[in-house]
Amino acid sequence: MKTVAFFEVCDENDLPMLATDWQDCLGELLVRQQDNGITDLRHQILGVRNYAQVYVHNESRHLVLAREREEPPSSLDESSGDILDEETQANRPWVEISVLSFIPGTNIFGLVLGAQGSPRAGALADWVNKDGELFDDLISVRPYTDDQLVGMLQDGSSEARMVSVRLDPHQIHQGNIDPNGGLYSATQQLGRDLDLGSEIDVEVILRVRGRSSSATDSTRGRIADIGRNLIGRPIRSGQVELVDFEPESVTDRELVDLVKYRMATKETVSVMDDDGHQVRIPSAINAISRAADRLQIKAD
Structure with missing residues (x-):
């Protein structure tokens, strides 16, 4: 398969x-x-x-x-054992x-x-x-990607408490890096600056420590913006943990896997x-x- x-x-x-x-x-x-x-x-x-x-x-x-x-x-010669x-x-x-x-x-x-x-x-x-x-x-x-699957993140009013991105060596070295391009570009730049070899991945995680309410709504909104910027990027793995403070909300957290929804x-x-x-x-x-x-x- x-x-x-x-x-x-x-x-x-x-x-x-x-x-x-x-x-x-x-x-x-x-x-x-x-x-x-x-x-x-x-x-x-x-x-x-x-x-x-x-x-x-x-x-x-x-x-x-x-x-x-x-x-x-x-190749391996099975009769002699020579490689x-x-x-x-x-x-x-x-x-x-x-x-x-x-x-x-x-x-x-x-x-x-x-x-x-x-x-x-x-x-x-x-x-x-x-x-x-x-x-x-x-x-x-x-x-x-299927837009409906990441619709909750694409909603411009969404807030998040965590976003992570992981790039493999090929993704680290591909393309031109925009210094103002967000977490994806920053991860690429970090990998290049450290001259990481073919066996190393780079992972960056931004997370609100403690309760989600310990960060301002503008901070949570900015973290969600960073997560939105990762949609459709060639990444090895990435997640965004959304939060919802609406009274009628069934759950106050939702984890969006950015690779799973490809x-x-x-x-x-x-x-x-x-x-x-x-x-x-x-x-x-x-x-x-x-x-x-x-x-x-x-x-x-």
């Missing part, structure tokens, strides 16, 4: 933009791929070579992102892949990671911005068909289609 997660392409400020004809965009890439070869769709990103490849399945175009592995895999380190050939690099498929009439795409080292959703924005030929302006990618589901992705042929990419595309139907993700 693989997780199918959904993301949305936005402008460089993480704001929604008019729906793009992604079949047309992928058609442009396919022409370049066919005329100039796959190396025309290769770019160096954060010191690692990244590739984009258009994949046609069920008469529609989809996208495969591939990242070259920094170290090739090793063999295989060298990557210059024209056949070892890569990890992710499969993307866009929902027609939207900027929303489903993503299936091939492995833990595969390109994340933000790699799409990194590649498109580096390439510079699909759009005149920079783009960004944010998780696609639109994602588990789907079966076959690696081999009954005849032993590789079907991983088309199976991932089919899984994204099934997940979109199940979650009712479609153009308005």
Whole structure:
């Protein structure tokens, strides 16, 4: 089983933009791929070579992102017990892949990671911005969320007593940091300033000590604002603890998990068909289609 997660392409400020004809965009890439070869769709990103490849399945175009592995895999000779380190050939690099498929009439795409080292959703924005030929302006990618699920936090009158955010190394180092961008940007900046390695996450927690009423309503409102700023951000984990002092309120606290409410589901992705042929990419595309139907993700 693989997780199918959904993301949305936005402008460089993480704001929604008019729906793009992604079949047309992928058609442009396919022409370049066919005329100039796959190396025309290769770019160096954060010191690692990244590739984009258009994949046609069920008469529609989809996208495969591939990242070259920094170290090739090793193999174990079971007869001798020797561990063999295989060298990557210059024209056949070892890569990890992710499969993307866009929902027609939207900027929303489903993503299936091939492995833990595969390109994340933000790699799409990194590649498109580096390439510079699909759009005149920079783009960004944010998780696609169901607005109703986070409606209680999106209400501008809400107050909170706690907000937390945790970023993994990839999220720490991606994109440009806005020094006035709130807790998300501050967490990225902290991770960069400390030059944290690939095994370290950064977590920041803001919490009102003691009773919620020990903080002013303006303070609680500001904490809620910080939580709202995290909606849709690429974070490893994040929570906001809302408070409600209305007399008719059933409960005075509500914990909103900012990752739990992302639109994602588990789907079966076959690696081999009954005849032993590789079907991983088309199976991932089919899984994204099934997940979109199940979650009712479609153009308005």
